[in-house]
Amino acid sequence: MILELADIRIQAGKQTEFDAAIQRGLEQVISKAKGFQGYKVNKGIESPERYILTIFWDTLENHTVDFRESAAFQEWRAIVGPYFAAPPVVEHFSLLAKSA
Template sequence: MIVEVADFRVDPKNHEAFGQALTHGVQSVLSKAQGYQAHSILAGIESPGRYLLTVHWNTLEDHTQGFRESPAFAEWRAIIGPFFAQPPQVEHFTLLP
């Protein structure tokens, strides 16, 4: 299993609307992807307009190839992309025992 961590920055005035769009996108698109296991959404307190999304995937390829190269990725970006103040920073991690 790997963990994707996506750091999203949006205009603070869109903080609440983006949170709703992100939740909707995860529930309607991302959670249906092959290899998806679980997620968490963290909304910034000191930094309104900042969100962290963690997604647990079975494999790195489930995210980088299976999801990102699928039509579902375009649907996902259509839901959340209009809010971006800058491109998201995305990295992958392994869990230590």
């Protein structure tokens, strides 16, 4: 399993609107993608315009090829993109260790 971590910064004062948009995009678009396994969204406390989105994929290519090169990616960006203050920083991780 691959973990995608997206560090998202949104425009100030748009948190309530973005909260609804990101949940809609995840449920209506990303959750239907090939290799999708689940997600978590965390909101910043000290930095209320910062969100950390983690998505679990079967393979790296499920995100970088199957999803990113699909029409679904454009649909996702149309939902959440208008709120971005800057492009998200996205990285991928593999599991090294886990607690019970």
